[in-house]
Amino acid sequence: xxxxxxxxxxxxxxxxxxxxxxxxxxxxxxxxxxxxxxxxxxxxxxxxxxxxxxxxxxxxxxxxxxxxxxxxxxxxxxxxxxxxxxxxxxxxxxxxxxxxxxxxxxxxxxxxxxxxxxxxxxxxxxxxxxxxxxxxxxxxxxxxxxxxxxxxxxxxxxxxxxxxxxxxxxxxxxxxxxxxxxxxxxxxxxxxxxxxxxxxxxxxxxxxxxxxxxxxxxxxxxxxxxxxxxxxxxxxxxxxxxxxxxxxxxxxxxxxxxxxxxxxx
Ligand code: BT5
Numbered sequence: 001x002x003x004x005x006x007x008x009x010x011x012x013x014x015x016x017x018x019x020x021x022x023x024x025x026x027x028x029x030x031x032x033x034x035x036x037x038x039x040x041x042x043x044x045x046x047x048x049x050x051x052x053x054x055x056x057x058x059x060x061x062x063x064x065x066x067x068x069x070x071x072x073x074x075x076x077x078x079x080x081x082x083x084x085x086x087x088x089x090x091x092x093x094x095x096x097x098x099x100x101x102x103x104x105x106x107x108x109x110x111x112x113x114x115x116x117x118x119x120x121x122x123x124x125x126x127x128x129x130x131x132x133x134x135x136x137x138x139x140x141x142x143x144x145x146x147x148x149x150x151x152x153x154x155x156x157x158x159x160x161x162x163x164x165x166x167x168x169x170x171x172x173x174x175x176x177x178x179x180x181x182x183x184x185x186x187x188x189x190x191x192x193x194x195x196x197x198x199x200x201x202x203x204x205x206x207x208x209x210x211x212x213x214x215x216x217x218x219x220x221x222x223x224x225x226x227x228x229x230x231x232x233x234x235x236x237x238x239x240x241x242x243x244x245x246x247x248x249x250x251x252x253x254x255x256x257x258x259x260x261x262x263x264x265x
Contacts, residue, residue: 014181017188020046020077024181032133032147035247036074039135039143045080050184050220057149059129060118061223068159071153071169073180077191079144084199086141089134090239090254091198094207096130096146099190101210107186113212115165116232116258118242121212125168127151148187153177165259166240200238208234213258222256232258 016022021044028034028051035049052076057065069072081091092235100120101112104127112127120128131147151157152171154177171177197203208214214232220243221227230243233250240252 019187019192020188022048022049022050023236025049025051025054027051027053030054030058030076030102030147031076032049032058032131035078035145035147036133036135036143037170039078039145042086043078044156046186047078048075049078049190050075050181051179052135054149055229055248058235063164064252065129065131065149066157067149068153068156071151071156071177073148073150073152073183073187075184076145076147078190079146079195081141081144083193088140088198089144091203092144092146092223093130093132094198094235094239095194095198095202096132097128097146097192098195098207098210099187100128100130100148102191102194103183103186104170106190107172107178110170110173114210115209116211116235117255119165121165122168122173125166126163127213128171146191150183152180152183164257199230204237211235218260220254220256220258 011196012190031049031051031054031172037049038047038049053069053072054067055065059065094114097114097118101114104110104112104122112122115121118130119126128148128150134146134154135142151167153171154169156169157163157167169177211234217229219227219229220230229246233242235241235246236252240254242250242252244250
């Protein structure tokens with residue numbers, strides 16, 4: 001079994017945009033894990049692993065990502081960073097979110113917003129999650145893996161699980177569900193375009209315009225055991241999030257979970 005993939009399917013039902021190499025799998029545990037293994041074996045920038053059925057999809061900190069064949073898009077993209085991009089690692093989750101927001105606007109007339117650090121929400125509900133992982137050799141960054149899960153149809157996630165944040169799908173929002181490979185093609189083109197702007201100062205200004213719950217009070221859980229109430233200010237050039245505490249002090253955070261107070265799986 002190659003890299004944990006059960007079956008490789010070589011029927012390519014989409015135009016692969018220039019610069020990308022697409023691996024289509026019938027079934028995989030986690031496309032991120034397969035992409036990490038391909039990166040470790042020397043696969044180039046632009047390698048994409050797509051799975052019709054992802055059986056062990058993961059989020060951050062060991063959380064699960066739910067998906068369903070035909071109703072979800074699950075894929076991972078391998079990026080080898082240029083010298084200019086190397087100092088901007090923290091912008092790469094935003095790259096995935098930003099491309100998704102732009103695809104939602106351009107093709108589905110939906111206003112998506114970036115819920116820092118790695119979600120896209122529509123009408124206050126999560127439609128897409130991004131999982132960025134890095135492959136290191138000692139202190140040298142070898143590759144970045146950008147894994148994205150998108151809810152296409154209403155049944156993309158089980159109705160009976162208690163998610164950390166309310167969820168939605170493209171079908172729930174616009175009345176139809178795109179085909180997974182159709183959306184993948186749109187997203188890859190957008191990821192490629194957006195990546196060209198990643199190194200510019202304007203990138204963060206543009207992302208702040210897409211930031212969800214900006215200016216609002218939320219609960220920030222930084223895994224310290226003591227979640228705190230903060231007001232969301234803006235994302236800094238380095239990808240950190242400026243927040244204001246109830247006593248007016250400002251600080252920048254680099255990891256954490258924002259919620260309205262309730263949480264679960
Ligand atoms: C994420 O993590 O949202 C990142 C999800 C990335 C999934 C993709 S699929 C392709 C690639 N291969 C992988 O193995 N992963 C990536 P996080 O912010 O930690 O959120 C995880 C939480 O989202 C879970 O604990 C659930 O509460 C919730 N969740 C799970 N599935 C969901 C879904 N389909 N829609 C909305 N929320 C979901």
